[in-house]
Amino acid sequence: MNLLGEPELTEEGEFVINMGPQHPSTHGVLHLKVWLDGEMIKKVQPHLGYIHRSIEKMSESLSYRNFIYVTSRMDYLSAHINNQACALAVEKGLQIEAPPRAQVIRVIMAELTRLASHQLWWGCTGLDLGAVSPFFFAFREREAVLEIMEESCGARLTMNYMVPGGVMMDIHPNFQKRVKDVINQIKSKFQEYDNLLTGNVIFEGRTKGVGYLSAEDAVSYGVSGPTARASGVSCDVRKWFPYDGYDKVDFKEVLGTGGDCYARYMARIEEMKQSVYIIEQLIDNIPEGDFQAKTKMVLKLPKGEFYQRVETARGELGVYIVSDGAASPYRIKYRSPNFSNLSALEHMAKGGKIGDLVAIMATIDLVIPDVDR
Amino acid sequence: MTKEELKEAISVLVPSVTYDETGEFLNVIVDASDFRHFMKQMILDKAYDFDYMFCLTCIDWKTHLMMVYHLLSKNHKHTLVVKVKINDVNAPAIETVCDLWKTAIFHEREVYDLFGVNFHNHPDMRRLLLDENWEGYPLRKNYVDENMIEI
Numbered sequence: 001m002n003l004l005g006e007p008e009l010t011e012e013g014e015f016v017i018n019m020g021p022q023h024p025s026t027h028g029v030l031h032l033k034v035w036l037d038g039e040m041i042k043k044v045q046p047h048l049g050y051i052h053r054s055i056e057k058m059s060e061s062l063s064y065r066n067f068i069y070v071t072s073r074m075d076y077l078s079a080h081i082n083n084q085a086c087a088l089a090v091e092k093g094l095q096i097e098a099p100p101r102a103q104v105i106r107v108i109m110a111e112l113t114r115l116a117s118h119q120l121w122w123g124c125t126g127l128d129l130g131a132v133s134p135f136f137f138a139f140r141e142r143e144a145v146l147e148i149m150e151e152s153c154g155a156r157l158t159m160n161y162m163v164p165g166g167v168m169m170d171i172h173p174n175f176q177k178r179v180k181d182v183i184n185q186i187k188s189k190f191q192e193y194d195n196l197l198t199g200n201v202i203f204e205g206r207t208k209g210v211g212y213l214s215a216e217d218a219v220s221y222g223v224s225g226p227t228a229r230a231s232g233v234s235c236d237v238r239k240w241f242p243y244d245g246y247d248k249v250d251f252k253e254v255l256g257t258g259g260d261c262y263a264r265y266m267a268r269i270e271e272m273k274q275s276v277y278i279i280e281q282l283i284d285n286i287p288e289g290d291f292q293a294k295t296k297m298v299l300k301l302p303k304g305e306f307y308q309r310v311e312t313a314r315g316e317l318g319v320y321i322v323s324d325g326a327a328s329p330y331r332i333k334y335r336s337p338n339f340s341n342l343s344a345l346e347h348m349a350k351g352g353k354i355g356d357l358v359a360i361m362a363t364i365d366l367v368i369p370d371v372d373r
Numbered sequence: 374m375t376k377e378e379l380k381e382a383i384s385v386l387v388p389s390v391t392y393d394e395t396g397e398f399l400n401v402i403v404d405a406s407d408f409r410h411f412m413k414q415m416i417l418d419k420a421y422d423f424d425y426m427f428c429l430t431c432i433d434w435k436t437h438l439m440m441v442y443h444l445l446s447k448n449h450k451h452t453l454v455v456k457v458k459i460n461d462v463n464a465p466a467i468e469t470v471c472d473l474w475k476t477a478i479f480h481e482r483e484v485y486d487l488f489g490v491n492f493h494n495h496p497d498m499r500r501l502l503l504d505e506n507w508e509g510y511p512l513r514k515n516y517v518d519e520n521m522i523e524i
Contacts, residue, residue, distance in 0.1 A: 049502035056487075057511055092397075219424050219447060222476030234447070305396045307443070309427070318428050318443075331512075333430040335443075343479040372502060 013037055019357070021050050027124065028368030030342075032357075039353045044346040052372040059332045064090050064164065064299040067329065072158035074336060075370035077117040078312035080149075081110050083162035088243055089308035089319040090164040093301035100287045102166030103244045108179065108282050109149075109161065110244075110310075111275040115186065116145040117313035118272050121365045125265065126197050128362040129206050134196050141189060144182045148175065164299060166292030179283050183276050190273065198269065207261035211348040211360035214259060221347065222340035225315025226271055227364050230256035230263035237311040251278050261356075264363040300327050314338055314365055338370040374420075374451050382420065387411050393456075398443070400454045408457050409468040415444060415453070416473050422446045423453060426470075429480035431488045433514045438465050438490060459490065466491040487512040 014037050021029040029050035035043035055074060059067040068086040072079035084106055091097065098106065123138030146156045151172045153159040161168050197203050218228040224235045236253040238246040254270040256263035301323040309318040315337030322331040341364050348364075349357045374382065376399045383390060387407055393400035403411050415423045428443035438459040445452050459465045469492040471477035481492045482501040489510035492498060500507065509516050 052502040054511055220475040331432050335428040340476050
């Protein structure tokens with residue numbers, strides 16, 4: 001084996017299969033070429049780009065107000081947090097800060113997005129591993145969260161609610177009451193989640209000890225989010241580089257030790273509880289005042305480079321803006337969490353069984369538009 | 374280490390580097406000839422210990438290309454941005470760092486795909502997102518495509 005961990009391939013006894021691009025467990029159009037010796041995985045080669053839209057190139061001809069909306073189409077399950085990253089990056093360039101009311105609304109919305117995203121993941125993980133019912137249970141709560149989004153932002157998936165300087169419009173009068181209802185509902189269902197999946201013997205058998213990723217490898221591969229935290233790597237951007245007042249709320253960074261699929265599963269379940277806890281602290285304390293800072297009609301960033309990172313539901317999203325002083329960015333790079341997380345897939349899957357590949361993909365929680373951009 | 378301490382230490386290590394402190398992070402501009410040696414020091418020397426590469430990209434400045442590496446140390450919690458200028462825009466090439474940071478395997482393939490920068494000693498230098506027989510490198514400023522519309 002060489003330094004990159006590539007095995008020597010033999011001519012005999014191995015066969016190559018293509019998983020995807022239309023495979024139900026890849027959650028989108030991911031194409032994996034898998035080299036197999038019997039059931040044992042020898043090599044995995046991801047083939048990407050089936051939905052590559054070159055969002056980075058597109059953004060170079062859009063204004064600083066418009067490029068934000070394209071990012072909702074990257075990680076569509078964390079659309080809100082993607083928008084937040086871009087809004088914060090532009091704010092960093094303009095040297096303005098969103099008013100306190102906007103910051104609190106942003107944090108509540110971001111945590112609701114994280115809850116909705118993790119619930120979809122929880123349902124799909126069950127589905128991938130052969131348990132159909134979690135999917136329906138998860139969508140029951142997710143639906144309630146999306147209805148709140150719809151009421152305040154006007155959309156369910158691509159919210160486009162964050163703008164440079166704050167949020168686009170004030171929250172709906174029902175907002176606080178409905179959020180409280182939803183978090184009470186979710187809190188009462190955590191036990192149900194555990195009964196359905198967490199303690200299930202088949203589920204534990206499929207995930208415990210499967211797809212091991214060590215802490216060193218997680219850092220080296222640039223893995224972030226719950227996937228890395230399950231390996232014991234502290235990488236929560238909300239703690240490391242707080243933004244939008246995350247330093248003022250109390251929450252715990254969930255750290256696992258196992259590094260296997262089960263640890264990643266538990267990390268996300270715990271993270272949902274932390275999100276609920278964050279929302280509980282803020283929902284009664286939304287400050288009065290403006291929901292948007294005053295900005296010019298045409299935004300122009302000064303010459304320079306601005307890097308902003310946020311914690312999406314999948315990990316660290318970095319927005320790197322290079323400005324030459326014009327009304328649209330000279331270059332934008334999105335450091336997307338899924339792209340780096342996917343690069344560690346081969347390392348996790350190698351030496352395991354083909355069936356485990358599905359469990360690994362489910363617990364990395366891949367969203368393919370975010371990989372392809 | 375703070376920005377100033379990092380700057381002092383790096384100045385002793387590689388005297389030929391230049392700095393740019395306008396941004397949020399300390400930017401170090403390294404010569405292509407020193408680059409590989411410099412990056413090795415940055416990850417292997419425990420005083421720096423930049424184990425986490427959180428961004429790797431390239432910028433097309435028309436006259437030259439600029440490789441940008443964002444590094445973070447999980448232990449020391451300091452950040453460094455390393456930049457390398459590539460003067461040859463027709464056949465750009467640079468040494469790989471994917472044996473030091475495994476995340477670079479994918480990121481360098483992406484840069485090869487979209488900018489055409491060739492990474493020496495990369496084990497798998499193929500296009501990542503686009504088709505194998507795609508012509509041109511889309512993120513270069515001089516890229517033209519018949520389907521592109523001027524706004």
